[in-house]
Amino acid sequence: PVNGQCAVIVNTCTSGTLSDIADSNTNNLWSCVGTGGGTTASCTASISANKAPVGTILTPTVDAKYNAGDRIRFSGNATDPEDGTLPPANFSWTVVFHHDEHTHPFLGPLTGKTNDNFVIPTTGELADNVWYRIYLKVTDSKGLSSEVYRDIHPNKVDLDFATTPA
Numbered sequence: 001p002v003n004g005q006c007a008v009i010v011n012t013c014t015s016g017t018l019s020d021i022a023d024s025n026t027n028n029l030w031s032c033v034g035t036g037g038g039t040t041a042s043c044t045a046s047i048s049a050n051k052a053p054v055g056t057i058l059t060p061t062v063d064a065k066y067n068a069g070d071r072i073r074f075s076g077n078a079t080d081p082e083d084g085t086l087p088p089a090n091f092s093w094t095v096v097f098h099h100d101e102h103t104h105p106f107l108g109p110l111t112g113k114t115n116d117n118f119v120i121p122t123t124g125e126l127a128d129n130v131w132y133r134i135y136l137k138v139t140d141s142k143g144l145s146s147e148v149y150r151d152i153h154p155n156k157v158d159l160d161f162a163t164t165p166a
Contacts, residue, residue: 095118
């Protein structure tokens with residue numbers, strides 16, 4: 001059933017994940033019979049009301065900036081409607097370095113931690129269109145996951161030089 005309607009099924013029943021389905025049937029079982037292409041097929045689907053966990057990145061804060069050599073601390077928490085507060089084992093962190101129109105892996109995935117840190121390099125890329133994206137992926141006991149991210153950008157300054165000769 002999709003939006004209260006039986007889906008058209010041709011020859012076989014397939015399995016998948018449906019979300020935000022209200023249970024108005026007995027024992028979470030739905031029966032569908034559909035026709036399509038001159039064929040009739042039926043299946044019974046068991047529907048789980050499992051909802052995705054919600055992760056929150058606590059640090060760095062929104063609009064955080066960095067300088068070369070800074071130690072960036074990241075932390076987060078997560079809750080799940082069915083499991084409650086998720087333990088560190090359900091966390092996975094990845095940091096990606098963004099440069100111009102492409103990315104480079106930087107750190108991770110780091111699993112089993114609600115917090116950690118990394119150091120911004122003092123050598124390497126000299127372009128001014130760079131930043132880091134910190135991803136937090138949390139997974140509940142039934143394997144359903146969600147992901148959030150936080151961007152951190154470099155501090156930038158304009159410099160004027162007076163030299164002799166000009």
